[in-house]
Amino acid sequence: MEVEARLYRDAFAHADAGMAVLSPQGDWLAVNPSLCRRLQRPAETLVGTRAHEALFDAASAQRIASAAVATREARQAFEATAADDGDSDRAWKITLAPLGEEGGAILLQLEDNGEARRRRRSEDATARLQDHLAYGISHDLRAPLRSIAGFATKLDESGAVGGEEGRSDLGRIRAAAARAERLIDELLELLRAARQPFREEAVDISLLCDWIAAELQDADPARAAVVEVAPDLYAMGDEHWLKSLLHKVLDNAWKFSAQRERVEITVAGETAGDRLRLSIRDRGRGFDMRYADKLFLPFQRLHGAEQGSGNGLGLAIAQQIAIRHGGAMHAHSQPGEGSTFFVELPAAAARTP
Amino acid sequence: MNQSDILLIEDNPDDAELTRIAFTEAGIDRQLVVVSDGAAALDYLFARGEYADRDVKQLPAIVLLDLNLPKLDGREVLQAIRGDARTRALPVVVLTTSDEPFDVEATYALGVNSYIRKPVEFEQFVGVVKQIGLYWLVLNQPRVAG
Numbered sequence: 001m002e003v004e005a006r007l008y009r010d011a012f013a014h015a016d017a018g019m020a021v022l023s024p025q026g027d028w029l030a031v032n033p034s035l036c037r038r039l040q041r042p043a044e045t046l047v048g049t050r051a052h053e054a055l056f057d058a059a060s061a062q063r064i065a066s067a068a069v070a071t072r073e074a075r076q077a078f079e080a081t082a083a084d085d086g087d088s089d090r091a092w093k094i095t096l097a098p099l100g101e102e103g104g105a106i107l108l109q110l111e112d113n114g115e116a117r118r119r120r121r122s123e124d125a126t127a128r129l130q131d132h133l134a135y136g137i138s139h140d141l142r143a144p145l146r147s148i149a150g151f152a153t154k155l156d157e158s159g160a161v162g163g164e165e166g167r168s169d170l171g172r173i174r175a176a177a178a179r180a181e182r183l184i185d186e187l188l189e190l191l192r193a194a195r196q197p198f199r200e201e202a203v204d205i206s207l208l209c210d211w212i213a214a215e216l217q218d219a220d221p222a223r224a225a226v227v228e229v230a231p232d233l234y235a236m237g238d239e240h241w242l243k244s245l246l247h248k249v250l251d252n253a254w255k256f257s258a259q260r261e262r263v264e265i266t267v268a269g270e271t272a273g274d275r276l277r278l279s280i281r282d283r284g285r286g287f288d289m290r291y292a293d294k295l296f297l298p299f300q301r302l303h304g305a306e307q308g309s310g311n312g313l314g315l316a317i318a319q320q321i322a323i324r325h326g327g328a329m330h331a332h333s334q335p336g337e338g339s340t341f342f343v344e345l346p347a348a349a350a351r352t353p
Numbered sequence: 354m355n356q357s358d359i360l361l362i363e364d365n366p367d368d369a370e371l372t373r374i375a376f377t378e379a380g381i382d383r384q385l386v387v388v389s390d391g392a393a394a395l396d397y398l399f400a401r402g403e404y405a406d407r408d409v410k411q412l413p414a415i416v417l418l419d420l421n422l423p424k425l426d427g428r429e430v431l432q433a434i435r436g437d438a439r440t441r442a443l444p445v446v447v448l449t450t451s452d453e454p455f456d457v458e459a460t461y462a463l464g465v466n467s468y469i470r471k472p473v474e475f476e477q478f479v480g481v482v483k484q485i486g487l488y489w490l491v492l493n494q495p496r497v498a499g
Contacts, residue, residue, distance in 0.1 A: 134453060135451070135453060135455070138450070138451040138452065138453045138456075139420070139421045139449070139450055139451045139453075140421075142450035142451070142471075142473060143365055143367075143368065143450050145473045146367075146368060146371065146450065146471060146473050146478075147365075147367040147368070147371070149473050149474055149475055150367070150371040150374075150475040150478070151367070151371070152475075153475035153476065154371075154374060154475070174474070174475075177473055177474075178473060178474055180473075181472075181473040181474075188452075188453075192454075196454070
């Protein structure tokens with residue numbers, strides 16, 4: 001028996017896996033050298049403490065604490081990161097297992113999680129690249145466009161380019177510069193939708209839809225339009241971004257109703273649990289469901305420019321906004337009958353005054 | 354009415370020329386002084402270097418500042434202007450192509466008076482220049498330096 005116990009102790013000491021034994025109270029009773037090496041902490045700073053609280057992120061520390069109390073549910077594996085999250089990119093895989101009977105100690109095994117660390121590093125690098133790109137697009141891509149548009153106008157005004165054809169070509173140059181500017185604006189909006197922090201407040205979706213409908217009517221005053229919006233639809237989210245989302249969907253419905261005598265849009269919604277499910281239905285030209293998966297991809301268009309198509313970024317931005325709210329967005333259509341866009345968002349009670 | 358110059362700090366010669374044309378088209382008959390980097394802008398304002406024989410008390414009516422500049426960038430120029438008692442009260446308007454929230458936030462934090470994005474379409478730009486002229490050269494009552 002004595003020999004066996006010594007063999008177990010040796011196995012613990014020489015194991016390649018990082019191991020610790022925790023009491024039901026969550027105190028660290030023993031650690032092996034491999035664990036100390038992986039955590040870069042000497043044994044004496046760990047043993048006799050509730051080391052998980054200082055070492056790991058809050059959620060992981062909580063899992064370890066509960067597992068120690070109820071060892072029957074102790075067997076589990078999860079990914080943990082370092083406690084003070086800041087710059088540290090350290091990550092581990094932790095496995096918990098009960099030792100002996102219920103109410104006894106638990107064994108914590110720890111491995112380096114190089115995969116998570118690489119993933120985090122690469123995500124950080126991507127975010128930084130996005131920041132630099134957005135900055136560069138904002139500053140450096142607009143400048144040459146201003147020269148193109150500005151000097152084309154100057155040429156036109158100076159009369160240096162004569163004739164109907166020359167002036168028409170100058171008009172095309174200026175129109176192209178204006179299109180490229182809109183494209184830059186929307187590209188930047190897509191990048192911002194993906195990376196800017198969002199606010200969280202109760203937002204009156206019905207009010208926003210009425211407001212947007214009025215804006216669309218103002219921009220196109222001769223157009224006959226009926227926009228019906230169900231009352232009392234509330235979502236949790238960022239009002240600025242939710243308005244942008246709804247504007248893109250309603251604008252889309254408006255544009256693609258061009259072949260109809262009048263624009264007809266219906267906004268309805270229902271709350272199921274903590275979700276608000278909106279549907280925005282139009283009687284426009286619709287789209288072929290075979291291409292439904294392309295609808296929300298950047299730069300994909302299902303209709304030509306002559307049919308009112310934009311630059312293919314509007315719905316990509318709208319979907320990004322829905323996703324950032326923890327929601328989702330999809331669409332259904334029958335060509336000639338119109339389309340329905342479904343937007344799922346976190347629900348909110350009426351805005352508190 | 355104060356007939357001082359307008360100082361434009363702009364490194365892109367195309368942009369500088371377009372701004373000059375826009376000022377003419379907008380009917381603003383002040384002299385537009387153009388410098389192409391941040392260091393030259395401060396030399397002009399504090400009558401140093403190339404501008405040593407300028408009267409340092411003769412401040413421009415308004416400074417139009419681009420942000421992406423060689424040597425000292427727009428933020429550093431702004432900091433230097435706000436950091437000196439002689440120029441602390443000078444109206445500074447950022448006139449740039451960027452509308453990055455970061456740029457807007459950072460320059461307001463440094464005490465810019467106004468932030469205006471230059472539109473691509475030239476006629477719109479002339480409209481913007483007209484508004485700048487009307488507001489800063491006619492309507493606005495400047496603070497007295499000191």
